[in-house]
Every structure is written in structure tokens, then in C-alpha cells.
């Protein structure tokens with residue numbers, strides 16, 4: 462069973478959580494590979510902020526051709542919450558929809574956010590996946606201030622436990638990390 466951990470991070474919070482998830486899953490014997498979403502162009506915050514107001518706008522990302530989605534049984538997507546839309550992540554989801562070869566691929570996602578609108582954003586993202594024929598098995602959210610304080614360890618562990626039991630229902634324990 463191979464799992465793909467995909468994330469986009471502009472200021473490092475989502476990356477921090479992604480690395481903790483990776484460490485936890487690997488300690489629990491999961492064969493997990495990582496794909497970092499990188500837009501083909503670098504923009505300053507203010508331009509991304511402008512684009513984030515346009516719902517469903519995709520923005521192209523690098524190295525997608527290297528990804529062989531049919532190698533994976535599950536995908537964990539990490540994204541920051543951006544106003545109405547995070548264009549590089551939207552591009553990835555559209556790609557996933559196009560190359561999806563089996564609807565049984567399991568989707569997990571997590572969100573990092575500053576402090577507002579996260580629940581509606583999660584609902585929208587979940588609906589986007591489901592409309593494309595995917596099943597979302599677990600979702601988690603992490604507030605920026607708690608990530609910075611280092612106060613998300615327990616929730617990361619819980620999220621990983623959900624992933625572990627979903628990809629292997631007979632999974633016995635999660636190691637204490």
C-alpha cells in the first residue's frame with residue numbers, strides 16, 4: 462500500500478504539519494511519498510490574495526507529469542485556507558479528477574488557517590472531491606497560532622490514526638510519537 466502526501470505551503474505552516482504527518486505515518490510502517498505543490502510562477506502575497514478571491518480558479522503547478530497517481534491507494538492533501546480558493550491546490554484537484562483511474566482511491570485532507578471561515582471552506586473542498594467521485598475518509602484543521610506554538614501534536618496523531626485505520630482496518634495501534 463503506497464500513500465501520497467501532497468501539500469502546498471506559502472509560509473510554512475502546512476509544510477510543518479505535513480512533515481509531522483509524514484514522520485508519524487512512516488514510524489507506523491506506511492510507505493508514504495511526498496509531492497510538494499509548486500506553482501510555475503512565484504508571486505508576492507498581495508497577488509495571491511487577489512487570486513484567492515476568484516472561486517475555483519486554478520493556477521498551474523510544476524512537475525505534475527512525474528506523478529503516477531495509479532501507484533497510490535490513498536492521497537493526503539494539505540492546503541492552507543485562502544479566502545475562497547487556493548489556485549495551485551485547485552489545479553492539483555482538477556488534475557486528480559482527470560487522471561483518476563479508480564474511484565476507490567481514498568482521500569484525506571487537512572487545512573491550516575488563520576482563524577476564520579475554515580469550516581465552510583472544508584465543506585466546499587469536501588464537496589468538490591465528492592462531486593468528482595472521490596470519497597473523503599477524514600479531514601482535520603489546524604490553526605496557525607497553534608502550529609506556531611507547537612500545540613497540534615495530539616490532533617496530528619488523531620488524524621494519523623484515522624488514516625492508518627482507514628487504509629488498514631485491522632491496524633492495531635499508533636506508536637507514541
Ligand SMILES: Cc1cc2nc3c(=O)[nH]c(=O)nc-3n(C[C@H](O)[C@H](O)[C@H](O)COP(=O)(O)O)c2cc1C
Pocket residue numbers: 469470471472473474475476506509510511513540541542543544545573574575576577578579604605
Ligand atoms: C492569500 C491568503 C489568503 C488567506 N485567507 C485566509 C482566510 O480566508 N481565512 C483564514 O483563516 N486564514 C487565511 N489565510 C491565512 C492562512 O490560511 C494561514 O496562515 C495558513 O496557515 C497558511 O499556510 P502556509 O503557511 O502553509 O502557507 C490566508 C493566507 C493567504 C496567504
